[in-house]
Amino acid sequence: MVISAFELVLLTSALLALCSIVYYTLKTGISPMPSSAKARAEVWQFLAQVSPRPKQTIVDLGSGWGGLVIPLALRFPECQIVGYELSWLPWFTSKVIQRVLRLHNLKLYRQNFLQQPLPSADIVVCYLYPEGMTKLADQGRVQHWRPSYLISICFALPNHNALEKVKVSDFYQTPVYLYRL
């Protein structure tokens, strides 16, 4: 079987993309798996309670492929939406979607939010992992980081009492937490 140059380029690109995702999954501690539709529906419920006002900033820490941050920018056009994502391919994909949809209220940074001053925000959403939540709580304490609300999919913020915790009716009964900070 002879592989054409085109097939070779495709194959190499797919392999590089896969390596990049595996590399950043190992580096950050979590894959860019998007949050489930049911978990996102719960995030919308909490956001309805919190009711973001125009000009407020909503930050997604670990915005992945844009599964949450893009709908946020569409749903709250008068708010400033910010996403931080370290993994190159998911970040690039969300950038392309942002351009196509002309989302001017959305900023997407390819940065490690744990290696710099935490972004100022009114509302923070995240879907991280236990160690990431511990690091976030520690760094937040040192930097006196105080967004008004934090909504976390799946994992609790250590040493904080959630205002509300809802279990989503999915296979894993994924919890979604709302914190008033």
Ligand SMILES: C[S@@+](CC[C@H](N)C(=O)[O-])C[C@H]1O[C@@H](n2cnc3c(N)ncnc32)[C@H](O)[C@@H]1O
């Ligand atoms: C499970 S995904 C969540 C994606 C998206 N927020 C959603 O709900 O669909 C978590 C993402 O966080 C990113 N991430 C984890 N730690 C990070 C860090 N310190 N800085 C930037 N991105 C990080 C990972 O690369 C991954 O893409």
